[in-house]
Amino acid sequence: MKKLGLIGGVGPESTIPYYRGIVYGVQKKQNTPFFPPLVIESLSCFEVIRMSLQNDRDGLTTYLLTGIRNLAAAGADIGALACSTGHMVFDELQKQSPIPLISIVEPTCAQAKRQNLKKVGLLGTAATMEGDYFKSPFCKAGIDVAIPQPADRIYIADRISHELDLGIMEEKTARRLIEIAEELVKEQHVEAIILGCTELPLLFQGQKLSVPVLDAMRLHIETLVNTILEE
Numbered sequence: 001m002k003k004l005g006l007i008g009g010v011g012p013e014s015t016i017p018y019y020r021g022i023v024y025g026v027q028k029k030q031n032t033p034f035f036p037p038l039v040i041e042s043l044s045c046f047e048v049i050r051m052s053l054q055n056d057r058d059g060l061t062t063y064l065l066t067g068i069r070n071l072a073a074a075g076a077d078i079g080a081l082a083c084s085t086g087h088m089v090f091d092e093l094q095k096q097s098p099i100p101l102i103s104i105v106e107p108t109c110a111q112a113k114r115q116n117l118k119k120v121g122l123l124g125t126a127a128t129m130e131g132d133y134f135k136s137p138f139c140k141a142g143i144d145v146a147i148p149q150p151a152d153r154i155y156i157a158d159r160i161s162h163e164l165d166l167g168i169m170e171e172k173t174a175r176r177l178i179e180i181a182e183e184l185v186k187e188q189h190v191e192a193i194i195l196g197c198t199e200l201p202l203l204f205q206g207q208k209l210s211v212p213v214l215d216a217m218r219l220h221i222e223t224l225v226n227t228i229l230e231e
Contacts, residue, residue, distance in 0.1 A: 001036060002228050005076025005099065007067050009042035010083035011165035014198035018082045018221060025225035036228055039074040041067040045083065045165050052085050052127035061089045065096055072098040080104075080224055084196050084216060085125045088133045102227055104220040108194060109137040111219055115212065117191045119144040121184035123177065124196030126157040134196055146188040152180045164199035174203050185211050 004022065008015035019040070026036040043063065051060040064086050068079050080102045081087060087105055094101050112120055120138065122145050128134050130153065135145040147153065159173050177200070181193045191211055195201050198217040 002077040002230065003037040003039070003075055004224060004228055005068070005071025005074065005079040006038065006040045007043060007064060007071070007079070007081045007083070007086065008040045009044060010048050010081065010086060011045035011199060012042075013164060013167050013202055014217060015040065015042070015082050017202070017217065018198070021218070021221035022224055022228070025221060026228055029225060029229055037075075039071055039076055041070050041074075043067050046161075048083065048085055049125065049127075049161055049165075052088055052125065057089050057092070060086065061092045061096075064089065064093055068093065068097050068099070068101070078102060078227060080220070083198050084134065085127050088127050088131050090133065102220070102224055104198075104216050105134050105137055107219040107223040108196075108214055108216045109141060109143070111214055112138060112143055112192065112194075113141055115192065117143055119146060119188070119190050120214065121146050121148075121181060121188065121190035121193045122196050123148070123156060123181065123193065123200060125160055126153060128196045129153050129156070134194075145194075146184055146190050148180050148184060152183075156180065160197055160199055164197075164203060169203055174207060177203060178207055178209065181209055185209075 023035045027034055071079050076099055079099045084104055090103055122129055129147045138145050163170055184190045192214055193209060194214045196216050201215045201217050
């Protein structure tokens with residue numbers, strides 16, 4: 001069994017379901033009262049967002065890599081980022097990391113392929129929606145990725161930074177994000193919506209859309225559980 005090292009705190013609200021999902025996911029697979037070894041390095045989501053908005057790839061790589069090295073020093077065999085935005089420098093991190101890193105993007109793309117999707121909508125931080133790192137594997141797989149209009153992208157990014165990352169879940173924000181998602185369905189004819197920020201599933205709980213939802217966090221957690229249990 002592998003020991004996982006998790007970069008958390010980016011933000012704290014999503015680190016909690018990551019932890020619960022991983023330890024109970026392993027326990028369920030093992031079908032025994034057991035929890036796996038796991039270590040968390042808590043960083044600041046505000047630093048990650050700041051550097052991503054400034055496109056400071058070197059600074060972000062250094063910041064996250066320091067955390068990953070601390071995880072390796074604590075005995076982690078594999079590592080993961082409990083956020084999507086940090087994946088904008090995932091390739092650089094993977095090259096320099098002392099331990100293998102498990103991406104959030106790849107399992108999300110794999111699920112889209114399993115569902116034979118041809119076009120998906122992507123919600124997340126500004127870096128996630130406007131950058132290429134999340135979209136690239138989908139494009140290579142022949143899946144188009146649509147994003148909201150500029151004003152809606154600003155709204156989503158602002159609510160992530162000023163509400164979700166602080167543990168604030170507003171019903172009016174949830175309603176507006178549902179509207180934005182449905183606009184992607186109606187206007188850009190997407191077949192599914194990707195929740196590409198690990199805080200978004202917290203806001204979408206109990207909400208219904210007219211198309212399937214790909215919860216990147218849940219798919220990432222499932223992949224981490226399986227990787228932990230690999231011989």
